[in-house]
Amino acid sequence: MSRWARRAGAVPRLDDACPAFSCPAEPAAPGGTVPGRFPIVYVRGFAGDTSGINNAVKDPFYGFNEGSTHVRVGARNEPAFHQFESPLLRLHLDEGYHVLVEGGQEAYLEAHDEIPRESIWVHRFYDRYASTWGDQPERFRLESAALDLLRLVRSLREKSGAPRVHLVAHSMGGLIARCLLQKILPDLGEDPAEYVDTLFTYGTPHGGITFDVGYGVLEKLRDVTGIKGADVFGPRRMYEYLTSQARRVGDGPPSGWDARRMPEGELSFPTDRVFCLVGTNPADYDVAFGLSSATVGARSDGLVKIENAFVPGAHVAYVHRSHSGRYGLVNSEEGYENLRRFLFGDRRIEVSLVDYSLPAERDVTWQAEVMVSVRGLPIVTHERLAAHWCPVQLDAEETAGGVRTPLASVFLGSDLPRPPGSPAMRYALQLRVLALRARGGFLRFRDHLEQASDFADTLVVDHRPGSGGEEVRADWNSVIRGTIKDHTPENVPLRDEEPRSGEWVAHVRLPETADPLLGFGARLRLAVTPWS
Template structure:
């Protein structure tokens, strides 16, 4: 399989707030993309171990051979060089003109202006690098700047965004705006009316204006039921959902202490600023990580964020896992949830994690669909078997751990839990807290040879492995392709017999592996 082409990367930072916040943001030469983190974890004998994440900027230098090119400024470098390498990182410094430290007459920040300036930067980079497109990597509001470019600015110019943007990766972007957990909408209306620190840009009226091209905009304003999360696929020049990845933070507790009021107002189902239900584009790739919006345990300066970013941009295979064919026990007073966690051999973090403790379990419906607590489907379900998406991730065949390059090993932790209700309230009469009705780990080994699109794959449940998982070697658990003759590799894996009383004898985990470039 050919190695994916390295494209220039443009980083777009998030919201800085008022003038004081903007003045602070522009003092950073890389707008925060260079910030790393340190923390500890418990190791042997309960001793704390130090862990260091260098920053996405440095890691892309070290792991993927990227450069950041500065000669007094990146703008000066671009102006003084006729050619630049494609393997380069560029910072969209859209806030500079709005800083009072730059001049005595700072310009008011406007989303459309930031998006238009981003297009100018992209066109310059493409011309001088010879790269057909650039990748956009954005934190928070930066993802909305990118969507304004993709959904409004480029279509209004009659240009196809897919011809200049390769992939869009967002960290903690409020795709659905920023809403609050109480106040019955009054706090949002007050914010949007008086524009507290410029926060009105996260309200639906403003979002409709900068996410809707003039050719389809309703002259009477935002239509009823309009959803800002949507990137409509039926519009002219629609950007493919397959080229968008939304990383969702699920840890409100570790948001900056000084911003603790924000976490309290937004609510627990959030990263401290952006609610989980607002943090993704329906139909796009997504993963949940237990990280906060920013700060010491922020989503950008995290190993979890970087590993998802790296595999999405440079991976060569996509793997999807869905629960299909399940039939839950028919009880009006019973609700069902699934918890999932995806671990990769050689990494010290969990790539994707949805759990009750993190306020984001997968809500199961009887063979129909998976929904969020807010009611929006996590993914459109078109399969007759009512697929419930569990994992959507990417593999890099060149990232097999040193000393064992025969396979890439992944572990999918699956737990199924039941909750009993009575008159709309949870009934704890026969409840065992944090105890799942089903709990097992699917160990998947994928051939690390990237020369072929058809993987050699084996899968076995941990309950069938004797001894340590690390000592297990795939042998008799090889899986055949149920979809031969195409690029898509498919196999349905039976659940252990202990799960049959819960999900039925026909329940399977469907693994789908396809080439990714």
């Protein structure tokens, strides 16, 4: 019996059953591993020139094994220590995944005919471009890294029996994954959704890297000279490696081409299987590749602008973390908890503000701040704040379905750990609405209270799966007596308002205090769909 097969019996099984939804059964996986689990492939980010590549290949797991520590204010204003072990170790401890190495992960794959689905693999694409192995290195090319990724994915599918893999990528690694999905596989006539189940990206520059200084000169200089290989973040190179032959128009990107958008139609990867984690803290990202956060601008993670860090139509979460380093997205509890719930959760909740009507005041911009917390987690999984340069703009136009502004995607798992004695999955969504007044491009502060919101409240949602369907109760914090911890909802469960739509949908009216501002019809729309 192999080393991993002996361990598999001790690994807690994730129950794939969805109590309120019908989940298709999967055939048993080889070696007694858990059906429904797929191998996870990590893809690292940009290392720069040969010296940077040489430094990157020294790490056995390309940095995904690194954790972090930080302090927060505890009781009596004393610092409290918090330790995050690393995403690789946490997936091993929490989900029973294995990191398999015998002189190298590639060597392990070659020596074994079967591997467990619950396994983690690091795509070491930079190794062939390093000079530390003694040979004259090749010049890095992103398309070659994507082809190598395809070979790895094919081997993992064959030896694990899993139909697909999860891709988890940091920074440029997300562009390598998208090159595989948008160019390599379509050019081979292959459906990318047959190879990859989900794509999760940390701080990927889906829209390239641009700067707040230089009036575009720095970008042009980078793209012409290809300094340290950084031209991969410019529009011409991005168009080359993100566009299949069937979709190419001329030699360069056509007018209006948006690198962030993934193509639709035949041989396309669905964007609802993509999750983009966006960093909003440039301060903890000092200098990399000669570029500082001051060059990129405040509205960024220090290297990637917020507006360039997501794919339109994908699930997006914003966290106050920097691009990389000890306070970076990958080495954070925030990043890991979003990843874990996206990969292993069984319910997806889309929360939107609908049917609102704000006062029509000249030169006034209305913004919302949103924070999402999940019971049992020591972090906020999603926060869009004005102080972090990413509030929600309340400028949605009315459509046939009414006014709707998405606020958050929440992933929950009925089998993920919860505090003892807590049968329901509980999450809270904090909502604040603020007015920003300007005239002639300048902010006006008359009759203004800085950081004071025009509306603020928190919706506490208890979600309990049951054999008869979803049982969801929701209360606004303003009407909860006592502490939220001791709150036991006693109101009638929300009813499914669209039972034939394929998703569970309910609306929660905003408190009466919001009526003068957002209108009597303003509600939060909760849409629940199965996720596995």
